[in-house]
Amino acid sequence: MNKIEKLDRIAVLVSVGRHRVSGVSCYSRNDAAALEIARTLAQKHGAQLEVLHAGDASNLALTDYLALGAPRIDVLACNDNDDAALLLAQRLQGVPLVLTGTRAEGAYDTGMLPYRLAEALGYALVESALDVAVQRDGVAITQFLPKGFRRGIEASLPAVVAVHPQAAVMPRYAHARAADGAIEPHRGSASPDSDAHAWRIAPAQRKPIKLAAAEKRSGHARMLTATTTESRGGNVVIEGTSVEKAQVILSYLREHRLVDY
Known part of the structure; x- marks a missing residue:
């Protein structure tokens, strides 16, 4: 050069x-x-x-x-x-x-x-x-x-x-x-x-919005998570049919008001 x-x-x-x-x-x-x-x-x-x-x-x-x-x-x-x-x-x-x-x-x-x-x-x-x-x-x-x-x-x-x-x-x-x-x-x-x-030219697709439950803990409790390890709760569903697993997900969404039905 x-x-x-x-x-x-x-x-x-x-x-x-x-x-x-x-x-x-x-x-x-x-x-x-x-x-x-x-x-x-x-x-x-x-x-x-x-x-x-x-x-x-x-x-x-x-x-x-x-x-x-x-x-x-x-x-x-x-x-x-x-x-x-x-x-x-x-x-x-x-x-x-x-x-x-x-x-x-x-x-x-x-x-x-x-x-x-x-x-x-x-x-x-x-x-x-x-x-x-x-x-x-x-x-x-x-x-x-x-x-x-x-x-x-x-x-x-x-x-x-x-x-x-x-x-x-x-x-x-x-x-x-x-x-x-x-x-x-x-x-x-x-x-x-x-x-x-x-190449494949197509209209741009809007990225899906991720659903996240609203944080209900205090500011002090949220800051503690940066230095300590704690369980955040939740359920791990392994057994059951696909309908039963879907029902667990739907119940979680309703509990945190992420869906309105």
Whole structure:
């Protein structure tokens, strides 16, 4: 991997999401945060900003990114079963810094694109970035960790940075910028994804709500369970028919008012 000394180009990848209520195509909040960080870095360091999308140039949701500050969006023609990571890698060769969201929202949101893209380019990858600062030897990144922890790391250029949804940026929407921006379609040599035959596209299913009995013990009693081991009661039903076992479960649900019949 060749080390790049000068940050003259910054690329940000944008995707099309799906509104969680109406199902209408819209911009992704993750990619909007990545776009705002890329705009700030490009203005500060005098770098050229490139905004890329692999998909359909006629999608109206792309105009939202123009309103969010993208001066132009280069759209690489890509079908649903094409390898978008390979197509983007061909275009991004030589770009020192590539920013993207962690995953799409409601579309093909596997979260694997940053990893596959970094592998195809041979770049370093930093995920869950909250803040990106350019240094002489590379970039300094504040990384999101579970349970509210943060970690400062450094990476040399070139690199792919996946921005976390909780990044401390505030994208601003302006309709005038959407009118001034442009969407440029490009024909690329996309190839079918080798794993496309194993995909199954279906509507997302809402996760079932787990039934849990209301806690009736005092706060002191609940805190004692952290240091002591005690029996919480309950019945283990092994013998009996399936009807008798189901009756025990139904009685428990009625006792704790988890069902109303």
